[in-house]
Amino acid sequence: RVFLFRLLQHGVEDTAAECERLGATVQAFVVDCSKREEIYSAAEKVKKEIGDVSILVNNAGVITAADLLSTQDHQIERMFDVNILAHIWTTRAFLPTMMNNNHGHIVTVASAAGHFVTSFMVAY
DSSP states (O other), X not given: OEEEEESSHHXXXXXXXXXXXXXXXXXXXXXXXTOHHHHHHHHHHHHHHTOOOOEEEEOOOOOOOSOTTTSOHHHHHHHHIIIIIHHHXXXXXXXXXXXXXXXXXXXXXXXXXXXSOOTTOSOO
């Protein structure tokens, strides 16, 4: 069984369809991963409707491609909210049950952009 959190409805539907083609039972949720309370609320819904989560894959990420001085403050804050804080909030939501069950895995996917010099990616 798979559950998905995604910012956009069309994106989550496409991902859910691909997982179903591979044989998974999927439940999808549209969640603004920049908002802690939305993450916590969706996590509670998952726990009630699906049950315990044993594998969490944190893969949320957004980017603003611009030079540092052209990147607006709200864009930098959104990148931190989604790319860093969302991973913390999802982990905090599901880790306690994993620890109580003495079973579970958390995978956090980071960007390869940290290994390459790319123009207009300073804020990212």
